[in-house]
Amino acid sequence: MPREAELSLNAREFILQALRENVRLDGRAFDDLRELQLSFGDEYGVADVRLGKTRVLVRISVEVTTPFPDRKFDGIFTISTEFSPMASPAFEVGRPTEAETLLSRLLEKAIRRSSALDTEGLCIIAGLKCFALRADVHVLDHDGGLVDAACIALVAALRHFRRPDVSVEGEKVTVYSIREREPVPLSLLHHPLCVTFSYFNGGEIALVDANLAEEQVSEAEVVVTMNRHGEVCQVAKYGGLPIDALALLNCTNVALAKVQMLDKVIQQRLEEDAKRRDKGGLMAELSAENARANAAIPG
Amino acid sequence: MPAPKTTLNPLRRPDGSATHSQNGYTIIGAVNGPIEVQRRDEIPDEAAIEVNVRPATGVGSPKERRIEQVLTTLLRNIILTHDYPRTLIQLTLQILSTPSTHSTLPSASSLPVLPALINTAYATLLAGSIRLSTTLAAVLVAVPKRFGKGEAVIVDPDPEEGGSELEAVARKGGLHVFAFDGRGEAVLAESEGDFGIEDWEEACEAARGVCCGLQDESPDVMEVEGAKRSMVRGLRELVKGEVEKEGRWRGEG
Numbered sequence: 430m431p432r433e434a435e436l437s438l439n440a441r442e443f444i445l446q447a448l449r450e451n452v453r454l455d456g457r458a459f460d461d462l463r464e465l466q467l468s469f470g471d472e473y474g475v476a477d478v479r480l481g482k483t484r485v486l487v488r489i490s491v492e493v494t495t496p497f498p499d500r501k502f503d504g505i506f507t508i509s510t511e512f513s514p515m516a517s518p519a520f521e522v523g524r525p526t527e528a529e530t531l532l533s534r535l536l537e538k539a540i541r542r543s544s545a546l547d548t549e550g551l552c553i554i555a556g557l558k559c560f561a562l563r564a565d566v567h568v569l570d571h572d573g574g575l576v577d578a579a580c581i582a583l584v585a586a587l588r589h590f591r592r593p594d595v596s597v598e599g600e601k602v603t604v605y606s607i608r609e610r611e612p613v614p615l616s617l618l619h620h621p622l623c624v625t626f627s628y629f630n631g632g633e634i635a636l637v638d639a640n641l642a643e644e645q646v647s648e649a650e651v652v653v654t655m656n657r658h659g660e661v662c663q664v665a666k667y668g669g670l671p672i673d674a675l676a677l678l679n680c681t682n683v684a685l686a687k688v689q690m691l692d693k694v695i696q697q698r699l700e701e702d703a704k705r706r707d708k709g710g711l712m713a714e715l716s717a718e719n720a721r722a723n724a725a726i727p728g
Numbered sequence: 729m730p731a732p733k734t735t736l737n738p739l740r741r742p743d744g745s746a747t748h749s750q751n752g753y754t755i756i757g758a759v760n761g762p763i764e765v766q767r768r769d770e771i772p773d774e775a776a777i778e779v780n781v782r783p784a785t786g787v788g789s790p791k792e793r794r795i796e797q798v799l800t801t802l803l804r805n806i807i808l809t810h811d812y813p814r815t816l817i818q819l820t821l822q823i824l825s826t827p828s829t830h831s832t833l834p835s836a837s838s839l840p841v842l843p844a845l846i847n848t849a850y851a852t853l854l855a856g857s858i859r860l861s862t863t864l865a866a867v868l869v870a871v872p873k874r875f876g877k878g879e880a881v882i883v884d885p886d887p888e889e890g891g892s893e894l895e896a897v898a899r900k901g902g903l904h905v906f907a908f909d910g911r912g913e914a915v916l917a918e919s920e921g922d923f924g925i926e927d928w929e930e931a932c933e934a935a936r937g938v939c940c941g942l943q944d945e946s947p948d949v950m951e952v953e954g955a956k957r958s959m960v961r962g963l964r965e966l967v968k969g970e971v972e973k974e975g976r977w978r979g980e981g
Contacts, residue, residue: 514780515742
């Protein structure tokens with residue numbers, strides 16, 4: 430496998446010199462994200478995210494299995510990130526690179542360990558049957574910012590996904606297909622999103638959403654995951670450069686603004702997609718979701 | 729049923745890429761090549777070919793490995809490998825979406841997805857400007873069990889509309905995938921199920937008609953076979969469009 434082509438010394442110096450003069454190669458401001466395009470597939474739970482030239486596709490699938498014996502009341506949720514040579518010839522099948530390990534660990538921390546998904550809601554019969562939810566992250570085009578793009582795609586796909594409805598009578602479980610009963614959305618407790626900061630020039634320059642060339646020059650990276658209420662889910666720092674505590678606080682402030690903006694975009698796209706699917710306005714009647722508030726009981 | 733749809737070069741990073749939809753499957757392919765090859769895979773006088781097929785959900789299974797092997801053998805005969813000695817041509821095919829009936833088909837069956845993969849592979853190699861000896865077109869043919877007794881072969885069955893039909897054939901009759909080169913010669917024939925030699929020959933002729941038939945350019949035949957279209961004509965349109973785009977700088981026309 431060829432190695433990832435490294436930037437030449439001239440290219441590195443050029444990027445750094447430009448950054449010292451407050452210019453980014455693609456003309457963005459230092460705290461600007463690239464243009465985000467989000468589209469959903471015809472099926473539920475497929476989200477295609479394009480962040481600049483980076484493109485990530487996440488597909489959620491579900492099946493019924495037995496829960497783990499030590500977690501009888503929880504469903505199973507796994508995130509699979511396997512890079513293919515499609516993203517870059519440097520990625521070899523079956524041999525995870527450092528980038529792949531980092532991505533899967535970060536997604537694990539950001540989405541799974543922050544308990545964004547209520548896995549208890551995936552349990553059907555305690556200890557016997559539960560839903561196993563699987564998220565496949567496919568990186569189609571790689572131009573840096575994989576963590577941010579994958580996180581957006583994953584959260585959008587989870588919010589878009591509908592699991593089949595089930596009914597339980599004693600020990601007997603009936604799983605209804607999409608044609609029989611309107612499928613049910615997942616219960617997500619919050620929607621964490623990642624924002625990556627890259628540091629240059631001994632920590633003096635911080636960039637949001639670096640592209641691949643900038644990532645190769647950067648000296649340190651800070652990934653902040655938070656939801657739109659400003660609750661920090663995790664902070665990860667990579668690279669040798671020490672980062673000042675005040676700079677970290679500043680990161681969370683910037684991240685909050687970005688996360689709120691991203692969350693709004695996802696929300697908007699989801700609403701557009703729901704409108705597209707809701708032909709004839711029958712969705713409200715078809716929904717098998719339990720009403721949250723107690724309806725007044727007549728009589 | 730929807731005609732196969734192909735887009736060239738949707739991705740920026742690889743040397744060539746293509747998306748292709750057929751039989752309800754959507755596949756994105758990317759090719760990198762000729763690139764550096766590992767010492768153990770190096771062939772002194774030709775290019776090594778690596779095909780990766782990645783399913784929509786889950787990790788690859790023996791089923792994907794088998795498809796990869798079929799594709800590698802097929803493509804080695806299509807690509808002019810002697811033009812790229814001691815290099816690697818690396819093709820990745822990612823299945824993006826499968827028809828809703830995909831899960832009801834017998835799980836071992838790899839044939840319904842194969843034509844879409846072959847056609848994607850061809851379009852991808854074309855987009856990546858890899859030198860090829862000929863064109864390639866593949867199609868799925870379903871032969872029902874009661875073929876000849878009132879039932880006809882189904883060429884390119886639509887899994888959304890005739891899903892149960894396809895499923896019945898997959899369980900009871902024979903499924904065949906044929907690929908033809910530019911001269912109309914069969915370069916691949918994969919079959920499974922229960923069928924006789926007459927069924928196979930009939931299926932092969934039907935597939936040849938769809939893959940390389942140019943006869944439906946005349947208006948009479950068009951009416952008779954209105955629903956059928958020729959894969960080769962679609963390919964020619966694709967190549968024409970690509971050549972026009974690439975040759976824009978010449979300022980002709």
